[in-house]
Amino acid sequence: MNMIAPSLLAADFGNLEREMQWFNASEADWLHLDVMDGVFVPNISFGFPVMERVAKLCNKPLDVHLMTVQPEKFIGRVRDLGATVMNIHQEACIHLHRVVQQIHEAGMKAAVSLCPSTPISTLEDILEDVDVIMLMTVNPGFGGQKFINHSLDKVCRLKAMLQTVGSKALIEVDGGVNRQTAPLLADAGVDIYVAGSAVFGKDDPAAEVLELKRLTQRIL
Ligand code: DX5
Ligand code: ZN
Numbered sequence: 001m002n003m004i005a006p007s008l009l010a011a012d013f014g015n016l017e018r019e020m021q022w023f024n025a026s027e028a029d030w031l032h033l034d035v036m037d038g039v040f041v042p043n044i045s046f047g048f049p050v051m052e053r054v055a056k057l058c059n060k061p062l063d064v065h066l067m068t069v070q071p072e073k074f075i076g077r078v079r080d081l082g083a084t085v086m087n088i089h090q091e092a093c094i095h096l097h098r099v100v101q102q103i104h105e106a107g108m109k110a111a112v113s114l115c116p117s118t119p120i121s122t123l124e125d126i127l128e129d130v131d132v133i134m135l136m137t138v139n140p141g142f143g144g145q146k147f148i149n150h151s152l153d154k155v156c157r158l159k160a161m162l163q164t165v166g167s168k169a170l171i172e173v174d175g176g177v178n179r180q181t182a183p184l185l186a187d188a189g190v191d192i193y194v195a196g197s198a199v200f201g202k203d204d205p206a207a208e209v210l211e212l213k214r215l216t217q218r219i220l
Contacts, residue, residue: 001170002186002216003029005063008054009045009143016050019200020057027213030063030085032194034143037068040092041141048077055081063087063194065113065174067140072099079106080151087111087172088133090122095204101131107166111172115140116148119157127167127172133158137185138175143196147176152188159189168173184215196210 006028009147011019036045061084078086086108093099103110111132135154138145172192173185197207
């Protein structure tokens with residue numbers, strides 16, 4: 001699978017209506033929304049008032065990436081946005097299994113994210129319960145950072161781990177995805193590609209989405 005999830009973090013926040021127009025008409029699969037609390041990550045982005053407005057303008061599924069402590073506090077509000085995927089960090093959840101269950105009970109898909117330094121083995125006992133595993137391919141908190149090359153090996157190892165247990169969880173990557181890194185990630189076995197600066201802000205963002213789709217096509 002090769003789904004492209006442009007990240008709103010790189011959008012023009014003064015023109016969200018215009019950004020959503022090209023987005024809705026594009027080949028993008030999901031809209032990725034980065035919520036930062038200034039505690040879990042050293043940056044603050046946007047919160048529910050902005051996302052509620054964007055959700056009304058957007059006609060594609062929302063992938064809400066919570067870079068916050070205690071993300072379980074927000075399950076109801078993320079559900080009320082109409083989100084398809086609630087994306088939380090393993091590092092932010094003491095009782096990850098319970099939070100994943102609560103996300104499912106709220107009717108959403110559960111994505112669990114790992115920071116670059118967190119080993120994939122930390123998810124060994126929850127592989128069959130999650131819908132998506134997202135590997136951060138930069139340190140979370142900022143857009144436009146350089147892709148961490150070690151991530152390619154991490155994707156390969158995650159793919160093998162999922163195959164071993166027969167898990168159907170999809171692999172998502174976030175950070176530094178662009179025309180150069182996307183094909184390498186596709187070879188490693190990625191299913192969902194988050195891309196901020198490689199899409200929003202470009203002269204023809206819809207064409208960039210299409211190009212990323214083309215570059216990530218795999219013959220299975
Ligand atoms: C970073 C965010 C990313 C960010 C990616 O913490 O989680 O979703 O928008 O930005 P790029 O694609 O520019 O690296
Ligand atoms: Zn993100």
